[in-house]
Amino acid sequence: MRFGPIDIAFELQILPLLLKGVVMTVELTVLAIFFGTIIGLFVALAKISRFKILVILGGIYTWVIRGVPLLVQLYVLYYGLAQAGILQLDAFTAAVAGLSICGGAYIAEIIRAGIQSIDKGQMEAALSLGMSYTQAMRRVILPQAYRRLLPPMGNEFIALMKDTSLVSVITMVELMRTGSLLDTTYFRSMEIYLTVALLYLLLTTFFIYIIGLLEKRLAVADGQ
Amino acid sequence: MLNKKYLWLTVLVLGLALLAAGCGGEKPADKPEANQQAEKTTWEQIQEKGEIVAGLDDTFAPMGYREEGTNKLVGFDIDMGEELAKRLGVKIKWQPTEWEGVLGSLNSKKFDVIISGMSVTEERKKEIDFSKVYVNAGIGMVVKKDNTTIKTAEDLKGKKVATQTGSSGYEATQKLGLKDVVLYDQYPQAFQDLAIGRVDVIVVDLTTAAHFVSKKPDVYKVLPGRLVDDTYAIGIRKEDTDLKEAIDKALTEMQKDGTLSSISMKWFGADITPPAE
Numbered sequence: 189m190r191f192g193p194i195d196i197a198f199e200l201q202i203l204p205l206l207l208k209g210v211v212m213t214v215e216l217t218v219l220a221i222f223f224g225t226i227i228g229l230f231v232a233l234a235k236i237s238r239f240k241i242l243v244i245l246g247g248i249y250t251w252v253i254r255g256v257p258l259l260v261q262l263y264v265l266y267y268g269l270a271q272a273g274i275l276q277l278d279a280f281t282a283a284v285a286g287l288s289i290c291g292g293a294y295i296a297e298i299i300r301a302g303i304q305s306i307d308k309g310q311m312e313a314a315l316s317l318g319m320s321y322t323q324a325m326r327r328v329i330l331p332q333a334y335r336r337l338l339p340p341m342g343n344e345f346i347a348l349m350k351d352t353s354l355v356s357v358i359t360m361v362e363l364m365r366t367g368s369l370l371d372t373t374y375f376r377s378m379e380i381y382l383t384v385a386l387l388y389l390l391l392t393t394f395f396i397y398i399i400g401l402l403e404k405r406l407a408v409a410d411g412q
Numbered sequence: 413m414l415n416k417k418y419l420w421l422t423v424l425v426l427g428l429a430l431l432a433a434g435c436g437g438e439k440p441a442d443k444p445e446a447n448q449q450a451e452k453t454t455w456e457q458i459q460e461k462g463e464i465v466a467g468l469d470d471t472f473a474p475m476g477y478r479e480e481g482t483n484k485l486v487g488f489d490i491d492m493g494e495e496l497a498k499r500l501g502v503k504i505k506w507q508p509t510e511w512e513g514v515l516g517s518l519n520s521k522k523f524d525v526i527i528s529g530m531s532v533t534e535e536r537k538k539e540i541d542f543s544k545v546y547v548n549a550g551i552g553m554v555v556k557k558d559n560t561t562i563k564t565a566e567d568l569k570g571k572k573v574a575t576q577t578g579s580s581g582y583e584a585t586q587k588l589g590l591k592d593v594v595l596y597d598q599y600p601q602a603f604q605d606l607a608i609g610r611v612d613v614i615v616v617d618l619t620t621a622a623h624f625v626s627k628k629p630d631v632y633k634v635l636p637g638r639l640v641d642d643t644y645a646i647g648i649r650k651e652d653t654d655l656k657e658a659i660d661k662a663l664t665e666m667q668k669d670g671t672l673s674s675i676s677m678k679w680f681g682a683d684i685t686p687p688a689e
Contacts, residue, residue, distance in 0.1 A: 267601060270608050278610075279594075359594050365577075368512050369595070372578030375539050377516055397418050 193378045202370050202380065209366030210387055216362060217349045217391075220287035224348065227288060228295025233325075235300050246296070253293035259354050262286045266358040283355040291348045298340045302333040335406045342399035346392045363387060454524055455655035463503045466493055467523035467647075470508040471598045474623035474679045475529030475644075488619075488679040492546065493527045495671055499662040512578050515539045518647055524655070526647030529619060531580035536647070543646035543659045546672060548686050550638035551584040552618040554625060556606060557633050562613050565639055574602040574611040581615045584640045599624070607631050617642060622680060643686075664688070 189196040234246035253261070266282040269275040277285065306329050314324035353364035361369070367384040371377050458464045468476045468489060476487040485506055497504035507523045518526055518540055529549075532542050555562050562571065568590055575581035577595045585593045594611050596602040603624050605611050614621075618634065625632045646663075648656045666672045667688040676683045 267604060270610070271604060276608065276610070357597055359596060361595065365595070368577065372512060372582070373535070375515060375535070377513065393418070400418070 194382070195379065198374075198376065198379060199383060202374075202383070205370065206363065206366055206383060206387060209361065209363035210391070212360065212362040213349070213352050213364075214391065216283055216287060216352045216355065216360070217345075219284045220291050220348050220352070221345055223284065223288035224291030224295050227292030228299055231292060231296035232299035232303065235296065236303060250293045250296055253290055254297075258286065258290045258351055259357065261290060262355060262358050279355075279359045282358055283352075283360050286355065286358075287348060287351060290351070291344065294344050294347075295341070298337060298344060299333070302337040302340075303329055305336055306332050335403070338399055338403050338406070342395060345395045345399075349392055349395065350388065453654050454649065454652045455658055458500075458502055458524060458655070461502075463505055464497055464500065464525065465505045465507050465523040466525050466527040467507045467509040467514060467517060468526070468528035469511040469514070470506070471600060472511075472529055473599075473620060475619060476506075476527070488547070488675055489527050489529060491675045491678070492666075492672070495666060495675070496527075496659065496662050499665060500658060511576075515647070518649060521649075524652075525659070528647075529617065529644045530647050531617075532643050532645050533580065533583065535583075539650075541648045541650045541652070541656055543648060543656060544663050545643040545645050545686050546663055546667075547619065547644035547676070548684050549617050549619045549642045549644060551581055551615060551640040551642050552621055552638055553635040554603075554606065554614045554616060554621045554632050555612065555635060556609075557629075557631055559612070559633075563635065564637070568613060568615075571612040572610070573613055573615055574605060575615045576602065579617075580640070580642055581617060585615050587640065603632070615639065619680065619684075 231246045231249055234242040235250070237243060262282065265286050266277060266279065269277065310328055310332070311324055314328040315321070319327065352362055356362065356365035356368070363384060367380050370380045374380065452460075470476055470478060470485060472487075474487050476485060476489040478484065479486045490506070493504050493506070509517055509522065511528075514526060514528075514530075515536065517523065525543075526540075529547065530536075530542075531549075532545065536542075553562065553565075553568075561567065565588055568588065570592070572592055572594060573585055573590050574594045574596060575585055576599050577597060582593070582595065594602075594605075596605075599614075599616060599620055602611065602614050602616075606614055607628075618638070621634045625634050646659055648659065663672075667685065672685040673683045676685045
Protein backbone atom coordinates (compact mmCIF):
# COMPACT_ATOMS: atom_id res chain seq x y z
CA MET A 189 0.00 0.00 0.00
CA ARG A 190 1.29 3.49 -0.83
CA PHE A 191 0.45 7.06 0.16
CA GLY A 192 2.37 9.42 -2.11
CA PRO A 193 6.04 8.53 -1.55
CA ILE A 194 5.21 6.50 1.58
CA ASP A 195 5.35 2.73 1.18
CA ILE A 196 3.58 1.17 4.16
CA ALA A 197 5.29 -2.21 3.86
CA PHE A 198 8.68 -0.48 3.98
CA GLU A 199 7.60 1.60 6.97
CA LEU A 200 6.63 -1.52 8.87
CA GLN A 201 9.96 -3.07 7.98
CA ILE A 202 12.04 -0.19 9.41
CA LEU A 203 9.79 0.72 12.34
CA PRO A 204 11.18 -1.83 14.86
CA LEU A 205 14.71 -0.51 14.28
CA LEU A 206 13.58 3.09 14.65
CA LEU A 207 11.69 2.26 17.85
CA LYS A 208 14.92 0.85 19.27
CA GLY A 209 16.44 4.26 18.50
CA VAL A 210 13.48 5.93 20.24
CA VAL A 211 14.17 3.94 23.41
CA MET A 212 17.77 5.19 23.45
CA THR A 213 16.64 8.77 22.79
CA VAL A 214 14.10 8.63 25.64
CA GLU A 215 16.68 7.10 27.99
CA LEU A 216 19.18 9.86 27.21
CA THR A 217 16.56 12.60 27.52
CA VAL A 218 15.17 11.44 30.87
CA LEU A 219 18.64 11.10 32.40
CA ALA A 220 19.80 14.42 30.94
CA ILE A 221 16.73 16.26 32.26
CA PHE A 222 17.11 14.65 35.69
CA PHE A 223 20.80 15.46 36.15
CA GLY A 224 20.49 18.73 34.24
CA THR A 225 17.78 19.96 36.63
CA ILE A 226 19.86 19.05 39.68
CA ILE A 227 22.89 20.83 38.23
CA GLY A 228 20.72 23.78 37.21
CA LEU A 229 19.18 24.14 40.67
CA PHE A 230 22.55 24.22 42.42
CA VAL A 231 24.13 26.57 39.90
CA ALA A 232 21.12 28.92 40.13
CA LEU A 233 21.33 28.95 43.94
CA ALA A 234 25.08 29.60 43.69
CA LYS A 235 24.51 32.52 41.34
CA ILE A 236 22.07 34.28 43.71
CA SER A 237 23.89 33.36 46.93
CA ARG A 238 25.58 35.84 49.27
CA PHE A 239 29.00 34.27 48.76
CA LYS A 240 30.94 36.07 46.08
CA ILE A 241 33.03 33.04 45.16
CA LEU A 242 29.92 30.94 44.42
CA VAL A 243 28.47 33.75 42.33
CA ILE A 244 31.66 33.91 40.28
CA LEU A 245 31.91 30.13 39.82
CA GLY A 246 28.26 29.89 38.78
CA GLY A 247 28.78 32.77 36.37
CA ILE A 248 31.79 31.10 34.76
CA TYR A 249 29.86 27.84 34.39
CA THR A 250 26.90 29.34 32.56
CA TRP A 251 29.18 31.63 30.54
CA VAL A 252 31.39 28.84 29.22
CA ILE A 253 28.78 26.12 28.74
CA ARG A 254 26.25 28.36 27.03
CA GLY A 255 28.96 29.92 24.90
CA VAL A 256 30.41 26.70 23.48
CA PRO A 257 28.39 24.51 21.07
CA LEU A 258 27.24 21.21 22.60
CA LEU A 259 28.88 19.38 19.71
CA VAL A 260 32.29 20.76 20.69
CA GLN A 261 31.68 19.88 24.35
CA LEU A 262 30.88 16.30 23.38
CA TYR A 263 34.09 15.97 21.34
CA VAL A 264 36.14 17.26 24.28
CA LEU A 265 34.39 14.98 26.79
CA TYR A 266 34.61 11.80 24.73
CA TYR A 267 37.68 12.07 22.51
CA GLY A 268 39.64 14.87 24.17
CA LEU A 269 39.74 13.56 27.75
CA ALA A 270 40.54 10.00 26.65
CA GLN A 271 43.31 11.05 24.31
CA ALA A 272 44.92 13.26 26.93
CA GLY A 273 44.86 10.23 29.23
CA ILE A 274 42.74 12.03 31.84
CA LEU A 275 39.47 10.10 31.81
CA GLN A 276 38.14 7.41 29.50
CA LEU A 277 34.36 7.66 29.47
CA ASP A 278 32.20 5.18 27.63
CA ALA A 279 29.92 6.68 24.98
CA PHE A 280 26.73 6.49 27.05
CA THR A 281 28.26 8.17 30.11
CA ALA A 282 29.84 10.87 27.98
CA ALA A 283 26.53 11.50 26.22
CA VAL A 284 24.54 11.81 29.46
CA ALA A 285 27.27 13.95 31.06
CA GLY A 286 27.50 16.26 28.04
CA LEU A 287 23.74 16.71 27.75
CA SER A 288 23.29 17.24 31.52
CA ILE A 289 26.13 19.73 31.82
CA CYS A 290 24.83 21.68 28.85
CA GLY A 291 21.16 21.49 29.86
CA GLY A 292 22.15 22.42 33.44
CA ALA A 293 23.54 25.77 32.35
CA TYR A 294 20.33 26.75 30.59
CA ILE A 295 18.11 25.42 33.38
CA ALA A 296 20.21 27.39 35.90
CA GLU A 297 19.46 30.61 34.05
CA ILE A 298 15.74 29.75 33.91
CA ILE A 299 15.61 29.05 37.65
CA ARG A 300 17.68 32.12 38.53
CA ALA A 301 15.43 34.38 36.48
CA GLY A 302 12.35 32.74 38.00
CA ILE A 303 13.54 33.26 41.56
CA GLN A 304 14.69 36.80 40.94
CA SER A 305 11.34 37.67 39.38
CA ILE A 306 9.70 37.24 42.81
CA ASP A 307 9.41 40.62 44.54
CA LYS A 308 12.29 41.38 46.92
CA GLY A 309 9.83 42.30 49.68
CA GLN A 310 8.73 38.66 49.91
CA MET A 311 12.17 37.54 51.03
CA GLU A 312 12.50 40.50 53.40
CA ALA A 313 9.09 39.77 54.89
CA ALA A 314 9.89 36.07 55.36
CA LEU A 315 13.21 36.87 56.99
CA SER A 316 11.64 39.42 59.30
CA LEU A 317 9.12 36.78 60.38
CA GLY A 318 12.11 34.89 61.77
CA MET A 319 12.57 32.32 58.97
CA SER A 320 16.07 31.34 57.99
CA TYR A 321 17.25 32.02 54.41
CA THR A 322 16.73 28.34 53.49
CA GLN A 323 13.26 28.27 55.04
CA ALA A 324 12.24 31.45 53.28
CA MET A 325 13.54 30.09 49.98
CA ARG A 326 11.72 26.76 50.36
CA ARG A 327 8.43 27.98 51.81
CA VAL A 328 7.93 31.41 50.26
CA ILE A 329 10.06 32.07 47.20
CA LEU A 330 10.30 28.72 45.36
CA PRO A 331 6.54 27.89 45.50
CA GLN A 332 5.86 31.21 43.78
CA ALA A 333 8.69 30.76 41.30
CA TYR A 334 7.48 27.30 40.16
CA ARG A 335 4.68 28.59 37.99
CA ARG A 336 6.86 31.11 36.23
CA LEU A 337 9.48 28.42 35.64
CA LEU A 338 7.20 25.94 33.91
CA PRO A 339 6.84 27.41 30.40
CA PRO A 340 10.59 28.03 29.87
CA MET A 341 11.39 24.65 31.45
CA GLY A 342 9.08 22.97 28.95
CA ASN A 343 10.98 24.70 26.17
CA GLU A 344 14.31 23.58 27.60
CA PHE A 345 13.15 19.95 27.90
CA ILE A 346 12.10 19.93 24.28
CA ALA A 347 15.40 21.48 23.22
CA LEU A 348 17.30 18.91 25.27
CA MET A 349 15.37 16.05 23.69
CA LYS A 350 16.24 17.27 20.21
CA ASP A 351 19.86 17.86 21.21
CA THR A 352 20.21 14.12 21.91
CA SER A 353 20.51 13.75 18.12
CA LEU A 354 23.98 15.35 18.42
CA VAL A 355 25.45 12.49 20.45
CA SER A 356 25.64 10.32 17.34
CA VAL A 357 29.11 11.86 16.79
CA ILE A 358 30.37 9.99 19.83
CA THR A 359 29.10 6.68 18.39
CA MET A 360 25.76 6.58 20.21
CA VAL A 361 23.07 5.00 18.05
CA GLU A 362 19.85 6.83 18.91
CA LEU A 363 16.82 7.77 16.83
CA MET A 364 18.56 10.17 14.43
CA ARG A 365 21.54 7.88 13.88
CA THR A 366 19.25 4.90 13.27
CA GLY A 367 17.61 6.99 10.58
CA SER A 368 20.91 7.87 8.85
CA LEU A 369 22.00 4.25 9.00
CA LEU A 370 18.78 3.10 7.36
CA ASP A 371 19.25 5.83 4.76
CA THR A 372 22.74 4.66 3.83
CA THR A 373 21.28 1.16 3.37
CA TYR A 374 18.04 1.90 1.53
CA PHE A 375 18.55 5.41 0.09
CA ARG A 376 14.94 6.33 0.83
CA SER A 377 15.51 9.64 2.63
CA MET A 378 11.97 10.98 2.40
CA GLU A 379 10.25 7.99 4.01
CA ILE A 380 12.95 7.40 6.61
CA TYR A 381 13.46 10.98 7.80
CA LEU A 382 9.75 11.75 7.71
CA THR A 383 9.18 8.83 10.07
CA VAL A 384 12.06 10.03 12.25
CA ALA A 385 10.50 13.50 12.29
CA LEU A 386 7.10 12.13 13.31
CA LEU A 387 8.65 10.09 16.12
CA TYR A 388 10.47 13.17 17.48
CA LEU A 389 7.24 15.13 17.19
CA LEU A 390 5.38 12.49 19.21
CA LEU A 391 8.07 12.55 21.89
CA THR A 392 8.16 16.35 22.21
CA THR A 393 4.36 16.49 22.20
CA PHE A 394 4.47 14.40 25.34
CA PHE A 395 6.52 17.10 27.13
CA ILE A 396 4.25 19.88 25.92
CA TYR A 397 1.30 17.91 27.25
CA ILE A 398 2.84 17.23 30.68
CA ILE A 399 3.92 20.84 31.16
CA GLY A 400 0.50 22.05 30.09
CA LEU A 401 -1.09 19.70 32.60
CA LEU A 402 1.17 20.97 35.39
CA GLU A 403 0.44 24.59 34.54
CA LYS A 404 -3.26 23.89 34.75
CA ARG A 405 -2.87 22.09 38.09
CA LEU A 406 -0.97 24.98 39.61
CA ALA A 407 -3.49 27.47 38.26
CA VAL A 408 -6.29 25.48 39.93
CA ALA A 409 -4.32 25.31 43.17
CA ASP A 410 -4.09 29.11 43.08
CA GLY A 411 -7.82 29.36 42.59
CA GLN A 412 -7.59 30.93 39.14
CA MET B 413 -10.94 17.99 28.15
CA LEU B 414 -7.29 18.90 27.86
CA ASN B 415 -6.60 15.37 26.73
CA LYS B 416 -8.90 15.64 23.73
CA LYS B 417 -7.64 19.04 22.71
CA TYR B 418 -4.05 17.84 22.43
CA LEU B 419 -5.06 14.65 20.68
CA TRP B 420 -6.72 16.70 17.97
CA LEU B 421 -3.71 18.94 17.67
CA THR B 422 -1.48 15.91 17.23
CA VAL B 423 -3.72 14.38 14.58
CA LEU B 424 -3.88 17.69 12.75
CA VAL B 425 -0.11 18.16 12.70
CA LEU B 426 0.59 14.59 11.62
CA GLY B 427 -2.05 14.88 8.90
CA LEU B 428 -0.48 18.09 7.59
CA ALA B 429 2.97 16.52 7.58
CA LEU B 430 1.74 13.57 5.52
CA LEU B 431 -0.04 15.90 3.13
CA ALA B 432 3.12 17.95 2.65
CA ALA B 433 5.05 14.75 2.00
CA GLY B 434 2.50 13.66 -0.58
CA CYS B 435 2.91 16.90 -2.48
CA GLY B 436 6.68 16.87 -2.25
CA GLY B 437 6.94 13.38 -3.69
CA GLU B 438 5.51 14.31 -7.06
CA LYS B 439 7.92 17.12 -7.89
CA PRO B 440 10.61 15.11 -9.71
CA ALA B 441 8.11 14.25 -12.44
CA ASP B 442 7.37 17.93 -13.13
CA LYS B 443 7.81 18.89 -16.72
CA PRO B 444 9.90 22.12 -16.62
CA GLU B 445 12.85 20.36 -15.09
CA ALA B 446 12.79 17.58 -17.67
CA ASN B 447 12.78 20.19 -20.42
CA GLN B 448 15.80 21.95 -19.01
CA GLN B 449 17.77 18.74 -19.03
CA ALA B 450 16.83 18.05 -22.60
CA GLU B 451 18.30 21.40 -23.57
CA LYS B 452 21.78 20.95 -22.11
CA THR B 453 23.48 17.92 -20.61
CA THR B 454 25.80 18.18 -17.63
CA TRP B 455 28.80 17.45 -19.86
CA GLU B 456 27.87 20.33 -22.18
CA GLN B 457 27.46 22.64 -19.20
CA ILE B 458 30.85 21.57 -17.85
CA GLN B 459 32.55 22.33 -21.15
CA GLU B 460 30.80 25.67 -21.40
CA LYS B 461 31.84 26.71 -17.88
CA GLY B 462 35.29 25.14 -18.24
CA GLU B 463 34.91 23.63 -14.78
CA ILE B 464 33.89 20.28 -13.34
CA VAL B 465 32.79 20.15 -9.69
CA ALA B 466 33.77 16.99 -7.80
CA GLY B 467 32.27 16.05 -4.44
CA LEU B 468 34.55 14.32 -1.95
CA ASP B 469 34.97 13.33 1.68
CA ASP B 470 38.08 15.35 2.52
CA THR B 471 38.93 13.17 5.53
CA PHE B 472 39.35 9.98 3.51
CA ALA B 473 43.11 9.47 3.55
CA PRO B 474 44.98 8.66 1.39
CA MET B 475 42.39 9.16 -1.38
CA GLY B 476 41.58 12.78 -0.55
CA TYR B 477 42.52 14.53 2.68
CA ARG B 478 44.04 17.66 4.23
CA GLU B 479 47.81 17.64 4.47
CA GLU B 480 49.04 18.17 8.01
CA GLY B 481 50.36 21.68 8.51
CA THR B 482 49.31 23.19 5.19
CA ASN B 483 45.66 22.03 5.22
CA LYS B 484 45.99 21.58 1.43
CA LEU B 485 43.89 18.91 -0.29
CA VAL B 486 46.16 16.03 -1.29
CA GLY B 487 45.80 12.34 -2.10
CA PHE B 488 45.40 9.77 -4.83
CA ASP B 489 42.02 11.11 -5.95
CA ILE B 490 43.30 14.67 -6.01
CA ASP B 491 46.22 13.77 -8.30
CA MET B 492 44.01 11.59 -10.46
CA GLY B 493 41.21 14.17 -10.59
CA GLU B 494 43.55 17.00 -11.64
CA GLU B 495 45.00 14.83 -14.39
CA LEU B 496 41.53 13.70 -15.49
CA ALA B 497 40.26 17.29 -15.67
CA LYS B 498 43.32 18.31 -17.69
CA ARG B 499 42.53 15.59 -20.23
CA LEU B 500 38.88 16.66 -20.31
CA GLY B 501 40.10 20.19 -21.05
CA VAL B 502 38.52 21.76 -17.95
CA LYS B 503 39.44 22.89 -14.44
CA ILE B 504 38.41 20.82 -11.43
CA LYS B 505 36.77 22.30 -8.34
CA TRP B 506 36.76 20.14 -5.20
CA GLN B 507 33.63 20.29 -3.10
CA PRO B 508 34.01 18.67 0.34
CA THR B 509 30.75 17.05 1.38
CA GLU B 510 29.13 15.08 4.18
CA TRP B 511 29.62 11.41 3.25
CA GLU B 512 26.24 10.31 4.58
CA GLY B 513 23.74 11.24 1.91
CA VAL B 514 26.44 11.77 -0.71
CA LEU B 515 24.31 10.06 -3.36
CA GLY B 516 21.42 12.41 -2.67
CA SER B 517 23.77 15.39 -3.00
CA LEU B 518 24.98 14.11 -6.38
CA ASN B 519 21.45 13.55 -7.63
CA SER B 520 20.34 16.97 -6.42
CA LYS B 521 23.23 18.46 -8.47
CA LYS B 522 25.32 19.84 -5.59
CA PHE B 523 28.27 18.66 -7.72
CA ASP B 524 28.81 16.95 -11.09
CA VAL B 525 30.65 13.79 -10.01
CA ILE B 526 31.89 12.04 -6.86
CA ILE B 527 35.65 11.42 -6.84
CA SER B 528 36.30 10.06 -3.37
CA GLY B 529 37.54 6.49 -3.45
CA MET B 530 33.92 5.47 -3.83
CA SER B 531 33.31 1.74 -3.69
CA VAL B 532 31.16 0.23 -6.41
CA THR B 533 28.23 -1.56 -4.74
CA GLU B 534 24.98 -3.05 -6.02
CA GLU B 535 22.94 -0.81 -3.69
CA ARG B 536 24.65 2.33 -4.98
CA LYS B 537 24.22 1.19 -8.60
CA LYS B 538 20.47 1.46 -8.12
CA GLU B 539 20.86 5.19 -7.44
CA ILE B 540 23.77 6.34 -9.57
CA ASP B 541 26.11 5.24 -12.36
CA PHE B 542 29.84 4.55 -12.06
CA SER B 543 32.81 5.23 -14.33
CA LYS B 544 35.21 2.38 -15.06
CA VAL B 545 37.07 1.07 -12.03
CA TYR B 546 40.34 2.88 -11.26
CA VAL B 547 41.47 1.13 -8.04
CA ASN B 548 41.25 -2.52 -6.97
CA ALA B 549 41.18 -2.27 -3.22
CA GLY B 550 39.61 -4.42 -0.54
CA ILE B 551 38.24 -4.34 2.98
CA GLY B 552 40.65 -5.51 5.66
CA MET B 553 41.29 -5.33 9.39
CA VAL B 554 43.54 -3.11 11.50
CA VAL B 555 44.47 -3.98 15.10
CA LYS B 556 46.92 -2.70 17.67
CA LYS B 557 50.48 -3.80 17.04
CA ASP B 558 50.64 -6.07 20.12
CA ASN B 559 47.30 -7.78 19.40
CA THR B 560 47.63 -11.52 18.74
CA THR B 561 44.06 -12.69 19.42
CA ILE B 562 42.53 -11.44 16.16
CA LYS B 563 43.76 -13.11 12.98
CA THR B 564 40.81 -13.90 10.72
CA ALA B 565 37.20 -12.84 10.20
CA GLU B 566 36.17 -15.66 12.56
CA ASP B 567 37.92 -13.91 15.46
CA LEU B 568 35.78 -10.79 15.06
CA LYS B 569 32.78 -12.35 16.83
CA GLY B 570 32.36 -10.91 20.32
CA LYS B 571 34.97 -8.20 19.71
CA LYS B 572 34.35 -4.47 19.62
CA VAL B 573 34.52 -3.74 15.89
CA ALA B 574 34.83 -0.14 14.66
CA THR B 575 34.01 1.23 11.22
CA GLN B 576 32.68 4.33 9.48
CA THR B 577 28.96 5.04 9.10
CA GLY B 578 27.74 4.26 5.59
CA SER B 579 31.15 3.06 4.40
CA SER B 580 31.89 -0.15 2.54
CA GLY B 581 33.60 -1.26 5.74
CA TYR B 582 30.20 -1.00 7.43
CA GLU B 583 28.64 -3.08 4.67
CA ALA B 584 31.31 -5.72 5.23
CA THR B 585 30.47 -5.92 8.95
CA GLN B 586 26.79 -6.38 8.03
CA LYS B 587 27.67 -9.14 5.56
CA LEU B 588 29.68 -10.88 8.28
CA GLY B 589 26.69 -10.57 10.61
CA LEU B 590 28.63 -8.71 13.33
CA LYS B 591 26.56 -7.37 16.21
CA ASP B 592 28.81 -5.19 18.37
CA VAL B 593 29.77 -2.61 15.74
CA VAL B 594 30.81 0.89 16.86
CA LEU B 595 30.09 3.49 14.19
CA TYR B 596 32.25 6.56 13.67
CA ASP B 597 31.55 9.60 11.55
CA GLN B 598 35.14 9.60 10.37
CA TYR B 599 37.99 7.11 10.40
CA PRO B 600 40.54 9.28 12.27
CA GLN B 601 38.38 9.04 15.41
CA ALA B 602 38.13 5.27 15.04
CA PHE B 603 41.93 4.99 14.82
CA GLN B 604 42.31 7.19 17.90
CA ASP B 605 39.93 4.97 19.85
CA LEU B 606 41.77 1.85 18.68
CA ALA B 607 45.02 3.28 20.07
CA ILE B 608 43.29 4.15 23.37
CA GLY B 609 41.75 0.68 23.55
CA ARG B 610 38.06 1.59 23.29
CA VAL B 611 37.69 -0.76 20.32
CA ASP B 612 39.54 -3.98 19.39
CA VAL B 613 39.64 -3.86 15.61
CA ILE B 614 38.77 -1.57 12.71
CA VAL B 615 37.16 -2.93 9.55
CA VAL B 616 38.30 -0.52 6.87
CA ASP B 617 39.39 -0.10 3.24
CA LEU B 618 42.93 -1.37 2.87
CA THR B 619 43.91 1.89 1.18
CA THR B 620 42.87 3.90 4.25
CA ALA B 621 44.41 1.30 6.53
CA ALA B 622 47.79 1.52 4.74
CA HIS B 623 47.81 5.27 5.19
CA PHE B 624 47.08 5.35 8.94
CA VAL B 625 49.40 2.47 9.72
CA SER B 626 52.25 4.08 7.75
CA LYS B 627 51.89 7.16 9.97
CA LYS B 628 52.12 5.22 13.23
CA PRO B 629 53.68 1.82 12.48
CA ASP B 630 54.59 1.37 16.14
CA VAL B 631 50.91 1.53 17.17
CA TYR B 632 48.87 -0.23 14.46
CA LYS B 633 49.21 -3.14 12.07
CA VAL B 634 47.17 -4.27 9.07
CA LEU B 635 46.20 -7.93 9.15
CA PRO B 636 47.00 -9.89 5.99
CA GLY B 637 44.11 -10.96 3.80
CA ARG B 638 40.86 -9.37 2.63
CA LEU B 639 37.42 -9.61 4.21
CA VAL B 640 35.73 -8.41 1.03
CA ASP B 641 36.98 -7.29 -2.39
CA ASP B 642 36.32 -3.67 -3.18
CA THR B 643 36.70 -1.50 -6.27
CA TYR B 644 36.72 2.29 -6.59
CA ALA B 645 35.12 4.28 -9.38
CA ILE B 646 33.85 7.80 -10.07
CA GLY B 647 30.17 8.36 -9.21
CA ILE B 648 28.12 9.89 -12.03
CA ARG B 649 24.41 10.68 -12.32
CA LYS B 650 22.48 8.09 -14.33
CA GLU B 651 21.31 10.53 -16.98
CA ASP B 652 24.82 11.87 -17.68
CA THR B 653 25.79 9.18 -20.18
CA ASP B 654 27.86 11.51 -22.36
CA LEU B 655 29.87 12.65 -19.32
CA LYS B 656 30.50 9.01 -18.36
CA GLU B 657 31.74 8.31 -21.88
CA ALA B 658 34.19 11.24 -21.74
CA ILE B 659 35.48 10.25 -18.28
CA ASP B 660 35.86 6.58 -19.21
CA LYS B 661 37.85 7.54 -22.31
CA ALA B 662 40.21 9.74 -20.30
CA LEU B 663 40.63 7.05 -17.61
CA THR B 664 41.47 4.42 -20.25
CA GLU B 665 44.16 6.74 -21.67
CA MET B 666 45.63 7.29 -18.21
CA GLN B 667 45.66 3.54 -17.67
CA LYS B 668 47.40 2.85 -20.98
CA ASP B 669 50.17 5.45 -20.67
CA GLY B 670 50.95 4.44 -17.08
CA THR B 671 49.78 7.66 -15.41
CA LEU B 672 47.39 5.81 -13.11
CA SER B 673 50.05 3.29 -12.09
CA SER B 674 52.53 6.00 -11.18
CA ILE B 675 49.93 7.84 -9.06
CA SER B 676 49.23 4.53 -7.32
CA MET B 677 52.96 3.98 -6.66
CA LYS B 678 53.18 7.47 -5.17
CA TRP B 679 50.33 6.99 -2.67
CA PHE B 680 50.27 3.27 -1.92
CA GLY B 681 53.81 2.19 -2.71
CA ALA B 682 52.25 -0.43 -4.98
CA ASP B 683 50.25 -0.56 -8.20
CA ILE B 684 46.69 -1.41 -7.25
CA THR B 685 45.05 0.00 -10.38
CA PRO B 686 43.37 -2.47 -12.72
CA PRO B 687 45.58 -3.51 -15.66
CA ALA B 688 44.81 -1.93 -19.05
CA GLU B 689 42.96 -4.25 -21.40
